[in-house]
Amino acid sequence: MTKTMRMxxxxxxxxxxxxxxxxxxxxxxxxxxxxxxxAQNKKRIVILNKADLADESANTAWAKHFxxxxxxxxxxxxxxxxxxxxxxxxxKELMKEKLERLRAKGRIFVPTRAMIVGVPNVGKSxxxxxxxxxxxxxxxxxxxxxxxxxxxxxxKDFELLDTPGILWPKFDDPAVGVCxxxxxxxxxxxxxxxxxxxxxxxxxxxxxxxxLPARYGIESxxxxxxxxxxxxxxxxxxxxxxxxxxADLERAAIILIDEFRGGxxxxxxxxxxQ
Numbered sequence: 001m002t003k004t005m006r007m008x009x010x011x012x013x014x015x016x017x018x019x020x021x022x023x024x025x026x027x028x029x030x031x032x033x034x035x036x037x038x039a040q041n042k043k044r045i046v047i048l049n050k051a052d053l054a055d056e057s058a059n060t061a062w063a064k065h066f067x068x069x070x071x072x073x074x075x076x077x078x079x080x081x082x083x084x085x086x087x088x089x090x091x092k093e094l095m096k097e098k099l100e101r102l103r104a105k106g107r108i109f110v111p112t113r114a115m116i117v118g119v120p121n122v123g124k125s126x127x128x129x130x131x132x133x134x135x136x137x138x139x140x141x142x143x144x145x146x147x148x149x150x151x152x153x154x155x156k157d158f159e160l161l162d163t164p165g166i167l168w169p170k171f172d173d174p175a176v177g178v179c180x181x182x183x184x185x186x187x188x189x190x191x192x193x194x195x196x197x198x199x200x201x202x203x204x205x206x207x208x209x210x211x212l213p214a215r216y217g218i219e220s221x222x223x224x225x226x227x228x229x230x231x232x233x234x235x236x237x238x239x240x241x242x243x244x245x246x247a248d249l250e251r252a253a254i255i256l257i258d259e260f261r262g263g264x265x266x267x268x269x270x271x272x273x274q
Contacts, residue, residue: 004166007149008038014113015161016098017091019045021118021127024054024075027062028271029179030119032168043094044071045114047087049123051075058269065273078127087131088158113159119185120165128152128162178203179270184261197253198227200260203270205230211265231256 012018018039023030027048046066051059063073072090076083095112102110118124131154152160167185171177178199180186204211205221213220218233228249235241235252242248259265 001166001168004164005034005038008115008117008163008166011115011149011161012038012042015115016043016112017045017094017114018042019047019087019114019116019160021047021049021116021122021124023119023122023183023185024048024051024059024062025269026179026183026271027065028273029176030122030183030185032117032119032166034166034168035117045087045090045094046071046073047076047083047127048073049076049078049118049127051083052077052080053263053267055267055269058272061273076127078123078130081130084127084131088155091158109157111157111159113161115161115163117163118165119167119180121184122165124162124165128154128160131160182257182260182270193253193257194228194231194249197231197256200257201227201230204260204265204268207270208266208268211268215259215265 018035020031020035020039027046048054048059048062059075063075066073072094074083074086074090076087078084091112091114099110099112116124116128132152149164150162152162154160165185167180171180177186178196181191181196182200182203201212201221205223205225205227209220212218212230212234216234216237218230218237221230221233231249231252232247234256235247235249238252238255240248240251240255260268
């Protein structure tokens with residue numbers, strides 16, 4: 001992470017715009033606080049990726065939140081490419097005055113250069129490949145695939161500097177870690193999957209109380225429901241049993257997290273702007 005941040009600092013002067021890719025389900029937790037400092041003198045675009053998986057009302061609230069800070073906001077589905085044209089449009093609008101000044105000096109063609117940043121597994125490589133129309137950037141459904149920077153020409157007048165996903169050294173709020181883990185920004189191998197599933201259940205019971213009963217056919221859990229009991233209900237409802245007929249909590253936890261990430265619980269946002 002230190003190496004990546006140093007690389008961003010060394011290359012920030014080469015770009016006109018910093019594009020920060022956030023997970024629309026967790027815009028606060030997926031926003032690296034170091035980027036605001038790094039890009040304080042640059043034009044900014046925030047892309048709320050995976051917007052199709054997030055609650056529409058929350059998307060609207062987050063778009064308003066960033067717009068009030070003077071940051072252009074675009075909703076994108078990087079898998080289908082929906083919303084990508086709006087990224088180009090936002091970049092052109094931000095660069096309009098500068099390009100007009102350059103044309104007045106006789107510099108007719110000057111490509112816009114942008115650095116794209118984001119936490120691991122937020123979808124940068126998938127977005128770039130869809131944007132460029134070719135499998136240029138390595139993409140996978142796990143964090144840590146992009147290891148180094150690379151310049152990618154996505155349009156004749158628009159170039160992107162792809163960068164590795166970067167977290168920050170310490171989460172001041174444990175809820176940030178939970179949100180990042182639930183969406184796959186943290187490597188699953190280092191996590192206790194049952195504990196993570198229970199933390200996710202707590203959030204779902206609070207924000208979307210009908211989601212779990214609708215998906216798994218279990219009783220509606222109340223605000224005081226014990227998450228492990230809810231997880232056991234999911235296991236039994238799906239027929240996940242260990243020897244002796246006890247609920248297989250591990251398998252239920254893996255399925256719950258996987259189905260949340262895949263949008264099978266519905267359009268869910270774990271955060272709202274304060």
